Amino acid sequence: MFAYVARQPIVDTNKQLYAYELLFRDGERNCFPNISPDEATSRILTESHLNVGIDEVTGGAIAFINFHTDTLLFRFPTSLTPADVVIEITETVTVSDQLVATCKQFAEQGYALALDDYDIDEKWLPLLPYISIVKFDVTTVTDDQIRTSVPLLKENGIKLVAERIETAQQFEYYRGLGFDYFQGYFFSKPQILKHRRLSSSELSMLELLKESTKPELDIELINQILERDVSLSYLLLRFINNPTVNKRNEITSLKHAMTFMGQEEVRKFIALLALANMSGDNPTELLTMSLVRAKFCESILIALKQRDESNAGFLTGLLSLIDTLMQQEMRTLVEKLPLPTDAKAALCGSSNTLKDCLYLVKAFEQGQWPAVKTLGTRLKLKQVDLHRYYTEALQWATSMCESTPNQ
Incomplete structure (x- = not known):
C-alpha cells in the first residue's frame, strides 16, 4: 500500500x-x-x-x-x-x-x-x-x-x-x-x-486520465492502454453492458465499446474507473458518495444550460473525495491531475459555479435543507428539480458500483 x-x-x-x-x-x-x-x-x-x-x-x-x-x-x-x-x-x-x-x-x-x-x-x-x-x-x-x-x-x-x-x-x-x-x-x-504506492493499474489510469482531457480523444491510443491491463479491459466491458448504458447492442471489442459510447461517455468512464481503481481498501461508501456527487454536479450544470461544462462538473464531483481516498493533500493531488482549470479551482476551495455544485450536494448529504434552498435560489433552480437530480444521482451511483467490482 x-x-x-x-x-x-x-x-x-x-x-x-x-x-x-x-x-x-x-x-x-x-x-x-x-x-x-x-x-x-x-x-x-x-x-x-x-x-x-x-x-x-x-x-x-x-x-x-x-x-x-x-x-x-x-x-x-x-x-x-x-x-x-x-x-x-x-x-x-x-x-x-x-x-x-x-x-x-x-x-x-x-x-x-x-x-x-x-x-x-x-x-x-x-x-x-x-x-x-x-x-x-x-x-x-x-x-x-x-x-x-x-x-x-x-x-x-x-x-x-x-x-x-x-x-x-x-x-x-x-x-x-x-x-x-x-x-x-x-x-x-x-x-x-x-x-x-500506485499499482500498475493505477499508473495506467493516470495515463488514461491524461488522454481523457484532450479536446479530441485518441481512441486508438486509449485502446492500446486498456489492452495492456486485463482488469481495466474487463471493467470497460462490464461498464458498457450495464443496462443504463447499453440495452441491446452486442459489443465485439474494446474499440467498438468506446466508439459506441461516444467521447463524453468515454471520458466519464475513464474518470470513474480511475477513482474506483485508486480507492484501494477504502470503504465502498466513499466511492458511492463520489459517484453521487459526480452525477449530481453534472445534472446541475446541464440544468444551468452549461452542457459543455458538464464533464468538468462530473470530474469535480467524482474527485471531491480523492484526498480522503488517496490520503494526500487535495492541492498536491490536483496539481498532478490533468483537470479543467475551473475543476481544479473548485476542488482547492476557490469560489465558482462548480464549487456551488459541491456545496449543494454536500448540503443534501448532510440534510441541511435551508442551505439547499439558499443555494438553489442562487442558482435559480427549483427545489423539486434539485431533489429529483439527487435521487437520480443516487440511483445511477448504485448501478455503477454494481458494474465496477473491487480491484
Whole structure:
C-alpha cells in the first residue's frame, strides 16, 4: 500500500541545500532491504518518479540516485529529466567499454554523472572525462590520497563531495581543502518519506486520465492502454453492458465499446474507473458518495444550460473525495491531475459555479435543507428539480458500483 524513500541532504560550503540523495527503504525503520542494488534503483524510480514525481520527493532540489551496472546499461536514467537528477555511479559497477560508451551518451544528453565512494583506482580513468562530480567517503580514503587527488580533479572542472561528515571540525577541514559539497549526519540523517504506492493499474489510469482531457480523444491510443491491463479491459466491458448504458447492442471489442459510447461517455468512464481503481481498501461508501456527487454536479450544470461544462462538473464531483481516498493533500493531488482549470479551482476551495455544485450536494448529504434552498435560489433552480437530480444521482451511483467490482 505504501512506498518508502529516504532522502539525505547534500549541502554547499554555506550549508545551504544543494541536492538530496535518494535511498530506497523497506519501511519506517529506515533500513535498506535485502534486495539487489539494481532492484532498489528500479523501485526508487517506480515508486518515487512514476508515482509522485521526483520533484515532490526533493521539493524541487536536484536528486542524486544510485545506478548500478545493469540499470546503467539498460539506460534507466533516461526516464528522468537531466536537469532534475545526478546519475550516481556506484563503486560496485564493472567498468567496461560498453559502460563507458553508455556514460558518454548520458553526458552528451545533458546528464550530470557522479562517481560514488571514489577510491582513486585506475579503473575509473576511462570514465573521468564524462564525470561532473566525485564523492569521497572520508572514512575510507587517506588524507594523503585526498590531498593528492583534489587539485587534479578540480583542474578538470570536477566538483567534489565529502561524504560521512559528522562534526563541525570535519566540515571546516574539508571545506578548506576545496570541497564543494558535503553530506553526512552532521547536517542530517536520511529522512523517511512515505507515500501511497500506485499499482500498475493505477499508473495506467493516470495515463488514461491524461488522454481523457484532450479536446479530441485518441481512441486508438486509449485502446492500446486498456489492452495492456486485463482488469481495466474487463471493467470497460462490464461498464458498457450495464443496462443504463447499453440495452441491446452486442459489443465485439474494446474499440467498438468506446466508439459506441461516444467521447463524453468515454471520458466519464475513464474518470470513474480511475477513482474506483485508486480507492484501494477504502470503504465502498466513499466511492458511492463520489459517484453521487459526480452525477449530481453534472445534472446541475446541464440544468444551468452549461452542457459543455458538464464533464468538468462530473470530474469535480467524482474527485471531491480523492484526498480522503488517496490520503494526500487535495492541492498536491490536483496539481498532478490533468483537470479543467475551473475543476481544479473548485476542488482547492476557490469560489465558482462548480464549487456551488459541491456545496449543494454536500448540503443534501448532510440534510441541511435551508442551505439547499439558499443555494438553489442562487442558482435559480427549483427545489423539486434539485431533489429529483439527487435521487437520480443516487440511483445511477448504485448501478455503477454494481458494474465496477473491487480491484
